[in-house]
Amino acid sequence: MAKTTLALGRVYRLLEPGPVVLVTTANRTRANVMALSWHLMMEFVPPRVGCVLSARNYSFSLLMESRECVINIPTRGLARQVVACGNASGRRRDKFASSGLTPEPSKYVMPPSIRECFANLECRVADTRMVGRYNLFVLEVVHARIDRALARPRTIHHMGSGTFMVAGDLIHLRSRKK
Amino acid sequence: MAKTTLALGRVYRLLEPGPVVLVTTANRTRANVMALSWHLMMEFVPPRVGCVLSARNYSFSLLMESRECVINIPTRGLARQVVACGNASGRRRDKFASSGLTPEPSKYVMPPSIRECFANLECRVADTRMVGRYNLFVLEVVHARIDRALARPRTIHHMGSGTFMVAGDLIHLRSRKK
Numbered sequence: 162m163a164k165t166t167l168a169l170g171r172v173y174r175l176l177e178p179g180p181v182v183l184v185t186t187a188n189r190t191r192a193n194v195m196a197l198s199w200h201l202m203m204e205f206v207p208p209r210v211g212c213v214l215s216a217r218n219y220s221f222s223l224l225m226e227s228r229e230c231v232i233n234i235p236t237r238g239l240a241r242q243v244v245a246c247g248n249a250s251g252r253r254r255d256k257f258a259s260s261g262l263t264p265e266p267s268k269y270v271m272p273p274s275i276r277e278c279f280a281n282l283e284c285r286v287a288d289t290r291m292v293g294r295y296n297l298f299v300l301e302v303v304h305a306r307i308d309r310a311l312a313r314p315r316t317i318h319h320m321g322s323g324t325f326m327v328a329g330d331l332i333h334l335r336s337r338k339k
Numbered sequence: 340m341a342k343t344t345l346a347l348g349r350v351y352r353l354l355e356p357g358p359v360v361l362v363t364t365a366n367r368t369r370a371n372v373m374a375l376s377w378h379l380m381m382e383f384v385p386p387r388v389g390c391v392l393s394a395r396n397y398s399f400s401l402l403m404e405s406r407e408c409v410i411n412i413p414t415r416g417l418a419r420q421v422v423a424c425g426n427a428s429g430r431r432r433d434k435f436a437s438s439g440l441t442p443e444p445s446k447y448v449m450p451p452s453i454r455e456c457f458a459n460l461e462c463r464v465a466d467t468r469m470v471g472r473y474n475l476f477v478l479e480v481v482h483a484r485i486d487r488a489l490a491r492p493r494t495i496h497h498m499g500s501g502t503f504m505v506a507g508d509l510i511h512l513r514s515r516k517k
Contacts, residue, residue: 171499177376178496178504179357196516198355201379203391203473211389211475213381237510244512291469295381295477297389318356318496318506321349323514326356328496329507332415334422336501338374 162276167305172208173339175234175280175307176200180316181243181325183233184212185264186223187272192264193251194275195220196243198319200232205339208302209287216296219251224298228286229270232302233278237315237327242277244323269304279308340454345483350386351517353412353458353485354378358494359421359503361411362390363442364401365450370442371429372453373398374421376497378410383517386480387465394474397429402476406464407448410480411456415493415505420455422501447482457486 167175176182181198195218203209210232214221224230235243242260249256257264257273264273267283274281288299317325345353354360359376373396381387388410392399402408413421420438427434435442435451442451445461452459466477495503 174499177357178498179355179376198357199380201389201391202377203475209473211379211391211473213379213389240510240512244514244516247516248514295387295389297381299473315507316504317510320356320509321352321517323512323516325510325512326494327507327510329493329505331498332418332495332503332505334418334501334503336422336426338422338425338501339499 162279162308163310164281164306164308167307169208169302169305170206172282172302172305173202173205176202176210178316179318180234181319183235183243183246183275183278184220185231185233185272185275186220186227188223188226192257192273193220193223194246194256194260194262196247203299210284210300210302212298212300213296214298221296224286227271229272230284230300231267231270231272231274232282232284233275234280234316235278237317239277240317240325243317279311279314281306340457340486341488342459342484342486345485347386347480347483348384350460350480350483351380351383354380354388356494357496358412359497361413361421361424361453361456362398363409363411363450363453364398364405366401366404370435370451371398371401372424372434372438372440374425381477388462388478388480390476390478391474392476399474402464405449407450408462408478409445409448409450409452410460410462411453412458412494413456415495417455418495418503421495457489457492459484
């Protein structure tokens, strides 16, 4: 998969439709990956993303510790791996090894990017003030890469209990909005 | 469209996949409707939803004033109305009249629900502490209604500039997760 840099001003187009994402985190000795659907765009440029992680997750601890993560966006072919990441804990298991996902170095942050995902958004934690009350992290995307060969990525959108909606057709309407 | 009450514990299944929604707001004299994609689930029960609204929007003022709104979820057939709501301001125009959307009374909140949407989530503002910095409202869903006749609602997911992804096929995987 040949990825190229995506302008930060276009990041919202990837997350606004609401795909499940794989978030990678790391400290100096361990890396982890979790499935996440509870995210929203908060600003276009610099792209800010809010996400809620359960405090029980190992990824929560790693994110608090390193203040960095990568948001990796999978497509339909990775659905099995997404569910596997959601059902195991990185405390007890190397989820890269068990899922077959391939870590590759990120450009600006320590956590690895996932090779098999068509987009990788490298993030730094910008604000933890809502973590105590809501487990809500505010992230800033500092670098984005995308596989442009994929004209219509079949992202998957979680509907609960292992049911996913697969991205369908596109429709285009005239709009003055971003 | 015959709607029935949806258990609050199932609300996340509607929003987690990331559809564009129509948010209705009102004060004693005016009602308004806006299109919104910047939302996330924050808690299962009681269902808490975070959403970011531009402070320039009339809906922002109405939401600050009344502390109530309804999140209405449209399907593909309403795409034209969604874009129309996104491109006009309720300060100058009655968007219910101009869009052809039909307001109907909500059960617990003052803003109307939209008849043509397959789901209506009545919300109260639970926390405005992140509004000043991020325009982020924390809402609590207090009542939810859904049209159960629609087995697979073709929700629409905004990808920027009037392009929408229409919800496609469903896939089911065994999962221990909600």
